Amino acid sequence: MNAEKSFDFFLKADFKGYDEDEWLAICRSKVVAHGADLRAVIAESKKLCGVERPLFTRVSKIAHYLHA
Amino acid sequence: MPFRYNCRHRELAKGIWVKEPIIPITLAGKNGEKLDFTAILDSGSDFVLIPKEIADALGVDYANGLEIKSKTFDGLDFITRLATVNMEIKKGRERIPIQCRAAICTNGPDYHHIILGSSFFEKFEITFDYPRNKFVIKRR
Numbered sequence: 001m002n003a004e005k006s007f008d009f010f011l012k013a014d015f016k017g018y019d020e021d022e023w024l025a026i027c028r029s030k031v032v033a034h035g036a037d038l039r040a041v042i043a044e045s046k047k048l049c050g051v052e053r054p055l056f057t058r059v060s061k062i063a064h065y066l067h068a
Numbered sequence: 069m070p071f072r073y074n075c076r077h078r079e080l081a082k083g084i085w086v087k088e089p090i091i092p093i094t095l096a097g098k099n100g101e102k103l104d105f106t107a108i109l110d111s112g113s114d115f116v117l118i119p120k121e122i123a124d125a126l127g128v129d130y131a132n133g134l135e136i137k138s139k140t141f142d143g144l145d146f147i148t149r150l151a152t153v154n155m156e157i158k159k160g161r162e163r164i165p166i167q168c169r170a171a172i173c174t175n176g177p178d179y180h181h182i183i184l185g186s187s188f189f190e191k192f193e194i195t196f197d198y199p200r201n202k203f204v205i206k207r208r
Contacts, residue, residue, distance in 0.1 A: 003104060003158070007092045010106060011076050038121045042103065055092055057106040058181065060078070 002028055006055035018059045025054040070206040071159040075198065089196065089203050090181060096154040097126035106181050109194065109203070113185025114138075116170040118153065122182065123172045128153060130172040138171065147175050157205065164207055166191050 006026040018024060018034055025033040025045030032054060033044035045054040075087035089109040094102050095118075103126060123130055133149035140146070148171035156165040169187045193206045 003092060004160070006104075007106075010090075010092075011074060014079065038125055042125055053094075053102065053104050055104045055106065060181075 002049075002052040003055065005029060010055060010057055015059050020059055022059045024057050024059060025049075026057065027052060027054045069162050070204045071157060071162070071164075072202065072204050075201045075203065077201075087198060087201060091157060091184075091205070093182065093184070094156045094158065095122070095126055095182075096156075098129060099127055101126065107184050108181040109184050109188075111186065111189050111194075113183050114171075115148075115150070115185050115187045116153065116155075116168045117148070117183040117185060118170050118172050119182070120172060120174055123151070128170075128172065130174075133172070136171060138173075146173060148173050 005028045009026055009029045015024065015031075018031075022034050022036060023038045023041040024031050025041050027045065027049040032048040033041045035041050035044075038056070041056065045056075073089070073091055076090045077085050078088055079085050090106050091109070092104055093107045094104050096102050103122075105122065118128070128151050130149040130151040133151045136148045136150060138146050138148050151170055151172055152167055153170040154165065154167055156163050158164070166188075168191070191208060193208055194203065195206075196203045
């Protein structure tokens, strides 16, 4: 199943080659699109993933303290 | 059926690792479009918090939503608008569709993940086992 494979890849990947705050589109076990503009990343990944739905995430390399 | 997840390990600095309780969720937009995002569990947040970019991409109708003043843990003020968002979590063939009250962050901090706060937690029994890097989400 694509969604689970994409999430497994997300759990293990370090994304060190991408910039902080970049949006990533993951399809199965690879990043198929990335960039600062989410809409553009969504559009690009849809072309490349076909019928499968990519998983979108954002690169984070800093510490987070949430409680929004 | 309980949904079992493993924490994500992220290296903040050389040899400094943190564990993150992140799950994949599907958000449904106004026109029926579904998009999958990573989302982090945070019981200390009052609502599900969705960055504006994501809400706009999905066509979430928040412009007329109730305005709520908000503050981050480190004291930064920002404004959110409330909306009702359809989402689902799934694992294998199991799917749990839910409708959650969400705060759309209109002028605030640039969060990396969707934050699944109290309005998500109230629908589930969630158990954390950080020493074993696991957490379990079970529908109430």
